Amino acid sequence: MDAFYIIATASSFAISCAILGSFLILRRMAMVGDAISHAVLPGIVIAFLFTGSRDSIEMIIGAGILGVFTTFIIEFFHRKARLQADAAIGVTFTWLFALGVILVSLYAGQVDIDQECVLYGEIAYVPLDVWITDSGQNLGPRALYIAAGILVINLIFMWLGYRYLYLTSFDPQFAATIGVGVSVWNYLLMGSVSMTTVAAFESVGAILIVALMVAPAATAYLITDRLGRMIGLGVLFAILISFLGYYLAAWLDASIAGGIVTVAGILFFSVMMIQKLCLKRLALGSSHSDLKAS
C-alpha cells in the first residue's frame, strides 16, 4: 500500500509538471522554470516561520507569488539594467536560493526542513504523514491529497486557458493583436509553475522538480510536433517514470526522487538514440531507393 501511495503521489506531481513543462519548453523558458524552482525556497521558509506548518494554503499562495516575483526580477534586470538574459536568470535564482538555504540554517531549530530535503525532498515519508479526520478515520497520506489537488487545479487551468497559452506560446504578436493579454498568461503560467513547485517541494525537492518539468515533456517533443499529443505523451511518460523510478530506488535503497529522475533521463536518452539510429537508417534507405528510381 505504501508503494501505491508513493507512486500515486509522484505520478500526480509528475503529471502536473509534464503539462506545465510542455509550455515551458515551447516558450524557451525551461531555465526560467529552473530559476523559479530554486527561488521559491526563501518564500517557503518565511511562510513556514509565520504559519508554523508546511502544508498550509498560505504557504502555497505565498510562494506562488514569490515565483511570479522572480520572473519579474529577471525581466527587470534584463530590461532595466540591460543585463544579458542568461546572466539575469543565473544571478537571480542563485541569490534567492542562497537566501533560502541561509534561512534554513539560521532557523534550523524552528523550521522542519533540512538542507538536503531542500535539494531532493523525501517522498518515502509520504505514507507516514496521514490525514486523520476528527472522528478518527484514516483517509490516507496528506501529500497525496495535496498532489491530487494541485493536479486538479492545473487541469482546470489548462481547460480554461489552453487556447490562450497555445496562442501566446506560438505567436505572441498575433495573440496581442487580437487582444489576448500575453503577459497576463505568462505570469499565470509562472504562477502555476511556482505553485506546483512549492507543493512538490517536500516530496521531490528543488532541483529534481525541474527534471520532472523538462524530461517527460522533452521526450514527448522528440516524438511529436503537435502540442496536444506532446502533453498527452508527457503525461504518459510521467506515470511511467514514477512507477519505474520507485522500483529502481527501492532496489538500490536510495532516494526515490533520484530514482525517478534517473529513469526519466534514461528514457529521454533512449528515445533520442533510437530516433537518431532509425532516422539514419531511414535516410540511408530512402537514398538507396532514390538511386534505383534514377
Place this chain on the structure above:
Amino acid sequence: METLIEFFSFQDASIIAVVVGSILVTSSSAVVGTFTFLKKKALLGDAVAHAVLPGICLAFIVSGTKNPLILIVGAFITGWLSLVLIDFITAKTKLKEDTAIALVLSVFFGVGILMLTKIQHSGNAAQSGLDSFLFGNAAALIGADLLVFATVSAILLLVIGLLFKEMKILAFDPEYAKVIGLPVRSLELVLTSLTVLAVVTGIQAVGVVLMAAMLITPAAAARFWTQDTFKMVVIAGFLGAFSGLAGAFVSYSAPTMPTGPWIVMIISIIALVSFFVAPKRGIFSRNLHQRVLRHMIMDENLLKELYHIGEKDNSPFKERTIAAIMYERFFPEGQLISGLSRLRRKGFLVSKDGKWKFSQSGYEKGQRMVKLHRLWELYLTEYLKIAPDHVHEDAETIEHVITPELEARLEKMLSFPEKDPHQSQIPY
C-alpha cells in the same frame, strides 16, 4: 567582534590555509566565468556545476576514498560529458539550448542524488563529509586538499593569463577569430575544460548547487563598472576573492553554517548594488541620463512649436496661451507646463499672466531647430531621393542630435537653400 579580530590576525595556520584556499578557488572561477559570461553561455556553468555530482559519487564508489585528486578526476569526466551532451542535444534534435541545459542539469543531478543516497545508506564510514560538496565547506580546505585545489586554481589563472588575447577575441567575435586563423575549436575546448576545472575546484568552497553563481555573478557585477575586458576580468577576480574571504570567515566563526550560500549572498549583494549605482551602466545613472535626454527633446520641441506659431502670424515675439500651443501640437499637459517652466528658468522663455513668449535666445534656438528640421528634410529628398511625404518623421528624430559641424556641412552641401521640400521657408 572578537572572532573577527582573531580571524584577521591570522595567528592560526589553518586560518591562513582556509583563507588562501577560498580566495584562490573563488577568484579563479570568477575569472574563468567572465569569459563564459561574455560568450553568453553563463548557464552552461550551472549545468556543469550540477553535473559534477554524479562524477564525485562515482569516483568515491569506485575508489572508496575521498582523495581530492580522484574526486576531481571523476567530477571532471561527468562535467565534461554534460557539456558534450548539451551540445549534442542542441545540434542534433529540435530541442533548444535552454531545454537541453535544464534537462542535462537536472538529470545528472538526479543521478548524483541517487548515488549519494545509495552511498549514505550503505553505511560506509568514509562517506561522511561527501555531502559537504552540496553546499560547500571552506573550512575543509586544509592540508593536502588545499595543495591540490590551490594548484588547479593557479593553473587556471595562468592559462587565462597566457591565452587572454585569444580568449577575448573568441568571446566577442568567433567568426573573426576563425578568419585571422586562430584555432577556434581548440580554444573553445580549452575554455570548456577551464570552466569544468573551475567548477570542480570551486565546489569545495561553494558547493555544487550554488557554484553557478561564482561563475556568473562576479562577471555580471564587473560588467557594470567597465567596458574593458581586462579590467572586467580583474574586477571580477577581486570581487570573487572578496566573497571567498568572507565565506572563509563565516566558515570559521560559524562551523555549522554551509559556506556556499554565504559566499553567494555576499557576491550577489555586491552585484545588486552594482546594477543600481554603477556609473554609466547602472539603473540609476541610466534613468538619469534618459531623463536628461527626454527633457532636452521636450524643450527643443516646445521652442520649435512656438517658432511655428510665430511664423504663421508673422509675430514671433507675441505672447501665446497654453491652449494656442496645444492647438499647434498636442503635448501631455503636465509635461507641457513643466517644460515651459524649465525653459523660463533657462532664460529661453518669458511668462506673464499664464502666457508665454520667446526671449531673444529662445527665439534663436527655436529658429535653429526649425532650420535643422527643414535642412534634413531637404537633404533626404535631394540626396536619398525619398518622397517629400516620408521625410518628416526622420527629421523629427535627427534634429535633436545634429551638431553645429554637421549643420555647417549640410548648409554647404545644399548651398544654403531657401525652401524645404514642403515649400516652407528655411530660416537663417
